[in-house]
Amino acid sequence: MTTDQAIREAKNRWARRRRRLIGYGQWQPFTDAEPARQHVLAIKATGMGLAQIAKHTGVNRGSLDHLLYGSPPIPPAAQIRTENAQALLAYWPSLDDYEDRNIIDGTGTRRRIQALAIAGWPSKAIHQRIQVGNMQTIEKLRTRTKVTARLARVIRDFYDEVSTKTAEEYGVEGWVAARTRTYATKNQWAGPEAWDPDTIDDPDAAPEWTGACGSDRGWWMHILNDIPACPRCETAHAEWLAERRDLPAKERWRQLALAKGAASSRGANLAHDARELMRISGLNHEQVAERLGVTRQHLYQELTRHPQTETELAA
Template sequence: MTGKPQVCTQDGCEGKPVARRLCSKHYQQAWNAGTLDVHTPAPRRKINRTVCPDDHGHGDTTVCYVLHQCRCDPCTDNRAAREAQRRKLKAYGRYDTGLVDVTEVREHVLMLGEFGIGYKRVAELAGFKSSTPVRTILWGRMDPGRVGEMQKRIKRETAEKILAVKPVIKNLGPKQPVPALGVHRRVQALVARGWSVTRIGERLGWTAANFWSLMKKDTVGAATHLAVAALYEQLWDQEPPRGEWHEKAAYTRAVNYAARRGWLPPLAWDDIDTDPTPEAHQSEQTKGERVLEDVEWLLESGEPAAQVALAVDRKPDAIAKLAERHGRLDLARAFYGRAAA
């Protein structure tokens, strides 16, 4: 502290002191009256000439010199160089404080929060060592005596780093939920291209039960979305291998299944995440026939009957009875006795 009072020492005056502990008005009055000697000047600031620890970043900033009153050689040299540069730029009329208005940055952080990127995640993506700079922009200072004081300006470098963080899915946390529409469309497009569910699941590390439960969800984790998007970018313009007879059969089953379901291929989408969903064609199949179609495709893909039952969300004996009613004894036999097992 400097020891200078925050207001004029004249009774009843709340003006800011400029010299001799007097405001501008009372200083001028004392000058005209020749009574300046009566007013004691404020004591000079006592500088505690210390040397900060080595981990304080001497010479990198002016924090040690100004706040900690460190007077080591790196701190004093850095302070002198900064002051010389400041005076030169002011003389040339090119001096820039390096500060910008914080309003745009604060609005950007709030927008990122609405997208799902919290202030700690913003600080991490911006490359800050802690979340304090972003937290201070949102909720004000936490310094003693200045708690809640909102910033008006911040460093230009800080603003540029924060504004560089964009509201995209790759910047979300891995478990942050996002709409599953893009995942569903990408998987459906790959199946329409001939990639079987088994092959897609193997590349993603999913089982058939995981796959079908995912296709029923409205949201997925951001990490899942990115994994499916990365696989889609690899495979959308490629056909699966068809060298062996079983590979040809799997390809044909996948293409036919996607065609019956009305699943669109990759080239049908301009933006697979945001394009409106086309109107679905009316199908003459009953719900039971569609279930049996799913069951047949999964069994032909090599999935065990227990996993198929989980995938279509039916009990094994219910699938067997459904298959009998539709005259599909070949499918019913796969589920006989499964309920007791």
């Protein structure tokens, strides 16, 4: 659905609702402008201009100016047309909504470049594939906080294309990929398997290294799989230990052993159950993850960490 079609559909929905409200005597043509004003300011903070917001919401540019700035000496609007408020509050820009020159948040781009390094992709190889800027441009993206929308889209599309396989499978020399992984691991960057595609651009999201990050079990899974513990798991384990600080030493060690055992067996059991479910039902990975109550990337992690045993292969 194009932007124009989406705007027309939203306006038609609002027109139908307005007719119903008028019929019930509940029609209020104006509403408090503050929620819409704060929402528009939040969108502007992402790098999008008012002309673009007007284009994507169908709200007149002049109305947006009056909402934010007023017309001195007239202050910003205290009220706004209800249909305009609805259109503004219902909109949040996607990456494809920005113009190429817009400067936007670099969180998603930075995470994708770092994840590709874990997969073995050095900056030079990425530059050779996407042909944007130079090798130093790609190198700087590993830490950059702001990028152009055009570059963010190029990196997103390349990441979506190659992130499910290792760099070697795309022709990167093994020793180069290994050196890149060592550097990325030393910096504790998260690989593609740790990021949910739906949240990788969210600055508030955190990588899911184990499928249980933020818990004591997650801390043990870090240790057992030789993954540096993330801050969330470090905090959770410290809290777990603090809660048991006053227990007798024997009981505390017993509970530690139980926690470690539960974490070590859970991943293998999950991988076994997933393969069995796929074999019996024919479900794909995403459907099996939903059935087992885990995320898609967590299931992928455990299948990778726990390959099929000889017994399973012989069955």
